[in-house]
Amino acid sequence: MPHVVVIDPVDAIDALLAELHRQKAAGVRRVSVSDESLQALKVMAGGASPSPVRATTSAQTVVPAVPPPPARPAPRPIVVAPPVPKVSVHTPELRPLPAPRALTLPTGTKAERLAWVHGQIAQCPVTLEHLKPTQKPVLGVGSAEAKILFVGEAPTLEEVEAGRAFIGPAGELLRKIVAATGLSEKDIYVTSLMAWRPEPPTAYGKRPPNAAEVAFSLPYVRAQIEAIQPQVIVALGAQAFEALIQAKRTITQERGHWHAFEGRPLMPTFHPNYLLHNSSLTAKRTVWEDFLLVMEKVGLVPTEKQRSFFLAPPRPVATDDVEPDA
Template structure:
């Protein structure tokens, strides 16, 4: 407190204690008070108006990106396909040799993420039907078995509706490993070079099993077997018999297509292809089976 103001303050305090309720102030004293007040106001920090805070931006949630065409092209140079010479012996002995060769393939192993598995085919060595897909997915490379995810569960239902069991047929893929993708999730179709590398393993499985019919599940699998054809359309070729290595080949939609297209027509198309396979193998077909997925 400035000396002038302190003197006035103490004098007023003294007079209040003395019982005085009013006091006369000279013009000089009033001017001192005015000067002190003006000086105090000038020295006071400027009043800062509070700045309205902008609302904090909402955290951006990024969905896992699906593999793009650019990602699909970022494929390492694939080595020459392996040579597979099956030994003499029983089907079981030859398949044991082949599975060990597939599971120990250095290139296939190098394409896997830690903890994932190579996926050879599985099923009866006496199977008449070989269901062939394109490549393992996320669930398959964990289990080391083809078609165990949602699409595989639907394939199992189709097989059971045929009057067969999963153990009575053979199920496999052209690829023995899941095509790697840059991110933690997602799938991409295998490249032609990747399928070409794994094709000898598929041919060896066919040589051992000697099925009467191959069911190609989806266009990618069909392209892997017959060679890519940009003019090929599943909507036109499905249900029409083809041939691969002198084995009857029936193209049909992949089960994942049915998971995306729940309409009755899509289900009937696949079932008609299945009925054609059953007729080719002279399997018994009931009227109930023939009427599945028909419009009422």
Template structure:
């Protein structure tokens, strides 16, 4: 019988030798292998299994659900992954599913052509960035020129201000989720530069994408950045952000904190205005049950 691999090789070598090829050494080696293989196959087979680990104990209540006021940031992210939405946090269950759901949404959004006038002028669609399992979601109105170029929300000067704000809250950008209502940069008339505010009609067309992002992420708090974002989210005509900021609203059952757009602080950089925004962020931290240091409580207060 030549069903063993060594038998097949041996037969082939024999054939080659018959054709005049000098193969004595190879035939000897192969013969030894055949002997070893047939001895092994003749021996009774014993299957030894490593002891199986005991069935995993059911998760304790503590591991099943995170207490409301537990520190949130319990996962680590490689520095180069910071700020990318593909980051895979490890702290909360379901985050990889959320990541997969966001990725499934991303394709259609990036290819969206619902607004021909914006498709013509945009460099790319700006989807959103951050932790798919974030507790806090920052929502702005629309990408500006910098965001349109980079493909990430809040990366220009206003974005840097937002990042500082996030840092001061003891988060990293990769811990929170950042998105806009409108995913494409509002076009500007030929020859004009700067950023145009999105219209309510434009936001209404694009808003389902943001709603789906919120539905997937299920943040504990939404921070609406600026009056236009508040108007777009709540579907109201005039937000009056100066009056509305600092007071909790609700968006589809999620507590929402309206505050000034970071660009407002670029134009009004006094400590008084910064303090207003910072108090809004302190309220967010309190709502999340995060510990707030005395130093944090004192930011932008007159000495």
């Protein structure tokens, strides 16, 4: 294997001059020099750094040194994130509410008296203070001649934006249930427990109304009941039921039993939202049994087909279970 010899330029020029003098003494008058050699001489004369020249001699073989192993990369430092500081979320304090109003309905027809109550709700300064610019006071919807008056929970965001109670999926489901009883829109009236949405909402959704909000809103609910004078009141959900009876009760235990609100029959049942989140046959049958009682209270006689709604189908009898006649 040819090895690489590094030649110093000064030594190379001295050796070249010595060789030329020797050849001159020997009688040589001319020396042939190639262009490559002249270029190399110019580089040497200019003081260029020595360049490696590959020699063809094999007198000595130089084994190239084994390159050192690559350096191992330095270990990456472990970065420990500093603890995230706890940020206290500022929850605005609820504005204190004035004492509940005493409403005295004017004389007139049911429709006129109900329109007066709607006007009082729409112009209530306390209600307007709790609404955002794009929101409206939530008014009840239905007939002033209704046989059944439904009271629901505090309004949703969708309801305060529309200014009407029971719109959206819950309202649609309620109207389907009413239609299954054989009643029509002229037989019902639906309203909310409050005319505004309790703020601020909780982390899991809207906030249930507190005692002060219920006390302030209840006179408006009572005025709507007095204007319409329904045969039956139906409380949809625990919020409405507890507000009307002014007591803490479990609607799971109280539903299906008659109560009273200022002398009028009151039936508590689950809110339609309950069925939207629990569409089992058992849940549907539970609510439907409450509506069967309401139908009978307003003078309707449920048909056999209506009484069998949402009942589990009978279990088919296997032939192995039938004993042959003796």
